[in-house]
Amino acid sequence: MDNPIIQLKNKISELTNTQRKVADYIIKNPVDVAFLTVDQLAGLVRTSTTTIMRLTFSLGYSGYTEFQKGLQEILRNRADPNTRLAANLRDTNRSDLWIRCAENHINNIQAAVDMVSAESLQKTLEMIVSANRIYCTGVRSGLPVAQCLTYGLNRLLGNCDLVHADHFEWTERVSSFNSSDLIIATSFPRYARKVFDFVKAARENNAQIISITDSYSSPLAKYSDVILPCNVSSVAFHNSITAPMFVADYIISAVAINYSEKTKHRLDKLDSILKESNYHLS
Template sequence: MNDPILRLTEKISNLTASQRKVADYIIKNPMEVAFLTVDQLAGLVGTSTTTIMRLTFNLNYSGYSEFQKELQELLRNQAAPHTRLEANLKDVPESDLWIRCVDRQISNINKTKEMISNDTLEKVLELITSSNRIYCTSAKSGLPVGQYLTFGLNRLLGNCELIIADQSDWVDLLLNLNSNDLVIATSFPRYARRIVDFVSQAKESGVKVITITDGYSSPLIKYSDIVLPCNSGSLAFHNSPIASMVVVDYLISSIAINYPDKTKVRLDKMNDVLTKINYHYNNN
């Protein structure tokens, strides 16, 4: 059986803006879409049935019906984990804000896990470990993600810089970028224009771009070589970075564990320096 969600993610960069909007909705709501008519889906997304049909043709399906049939089959094969999760959360009191908040983040993490494949993560790791310089750029709610990733990559590789897109004067930096460099951009709605400006200009220099964002309707998608879609919903007004932080933590951990030839010497030297300057508090 072909995986229609995987097909969507693989071909997302070749779709039109309106088709990406449909694809983004399908990826985030596969169980709902599996039982919607094409007219219902068009109404929910705010597009035409023609756009949806063209999307399915681009995915090499004969039409929406064949696409939906494969989506239903995919969900049937994945039904058990979803059923267990729903059962675990079923009896949580609506009045308990703390529990509801935690459950929301668990849901965000699980949905993010479903949207990102191992193959995609392997490609991300290869780009990170083979790049000359790495620039993490973010702003507002995405800033904790960029800061954490910059710290982790710098500790391991020593070649990462944080660019706070809406505060930094990054124009001079653009002059030195080349195809051996990598930009990792994190942005959630409402998307910061300065991040889009920085990424678009960096792309013109041949830089590879990895984007951490909430979905495939993000304006950064058309400049991205690899997309890591992360659910960012919260119970309140804000975008939550929690699922993205889990993805970033995986990247840092995986590089440390799987690339010891690139990281061990640097980590040992760092530990020696911190020990010599008595950096850490000692209870003894």
């Protein structure tokens, strides 16, 4: 389901005067409405619950409850950190925060499992092992995921670099990209412009693109060969990277296991070098 606020704004000209009054209140007070009952909202706007229900039906929702859940999800995932925190605080019992945090991580991982198709995963692996060079990029909450992928894939394949999109070294590299180069970009709301600019420029130079992002409507989607959507909602203000890290870990594991003939020799050689240099304590 699309963003409830955007839906209201797009449909507002088609609404009755009473429905428009409700829509205007929701657009101006999304955090409050996300946790108001339908009776409370009706009282504040001085209308009937029937009017509110008809409004949510017209947007494609089964009722006010489904509309409200969509509003809560948008606030948690896409708003600025202060708004997200305010929304979560309204719905959090601090005494069970430990359990709620664990449940949130589990739900995010399960959502990734449900959203990512087997075909997308297989295409991801094929693109990785056939690429000449791989560049993993991300900033802010996406950066740890890019770092994890870079470390793991470089150990396996030896052709992976980290590109910090907030820095400008990629502008010198991107002009020489071609179809044998692969970009794995990680970006979540609020999407970083520099990651988008890098992906766009890479695509214009025929590089292949895999995007680990929050949805198929992400700004990265239009330039991507493969999209791996991950829910990044948290119980506080931030993007939770548990699900994206799960995806990254899967990619590294799947490359190692499914292409062991290609990776085993390099892993053995690296391990030999580490032993010779007495790198580990034991």
